[in-house]
Amino acid sequence: IQLTQSPSSLSASVGDRVTITCRASQDISGYLAWYQQKPGRAPKLLIYAASTLQSGVPSRFSGSGSGAHYILTISSLHPEDFATYYCQQLYGYPPITFGSGTKVDI
């Protein structure tokens, strides 16, 4: 299963609403997670099961979608949100696949 993530990068300002899209090559029935990664750091889980917010993650992060189309939304960008975001599908693995990433910078 291939994941196409877009955009590959975006520039935004603090307070902006940001949306990142992840399209699968087939229906993955919500088996999708989103991760945030900062340089030199391990990925951090944000969302799993397409829309479930991981404990401790700010509510400005949300996930939506179904079938083969999924969206990560940051409702109001904070300074600490500048990072790279990856989607991941876990439908009937192996294999598990990741999107190519979206870099969010100023």
Add this chain to the structure above:
Amino acid sequence: QEQLVESGGGVVQPGRSLRLSCAASGFTFYSYAMHWVRQAPGKGLDWVAFISYNGGEKEYADSVKGRFTISRDNSKNMLYLQMSALRPDDTAVYSCARVLRDGYNYDYFDTWGQGTLVTVSS
């Protein structure tokens, strides 16, 4: 506090072998399935291998199948990745990750190590 710490990376010549280790602490390691994921310098995340909680099931990415072997020692809270016939395109930071499954059978990687760098070069 759940923690995963990888070790064993380094510089290795093409065709040689290397074994990576992942030490788990702060949780009941034997209860969880585990994965290895790698990230080439400046690139995205790439899933490598999976092992079930008791080691009975193992799965690999096509790119490493037949060359890498995942294993675990639950008595020592350790996860391993034995890598052989290494190639320059195996150069990456290798991280171990714990997988959880919620009540609806949705899996996710909730805990990651910082990773260990493997460089394959002559």
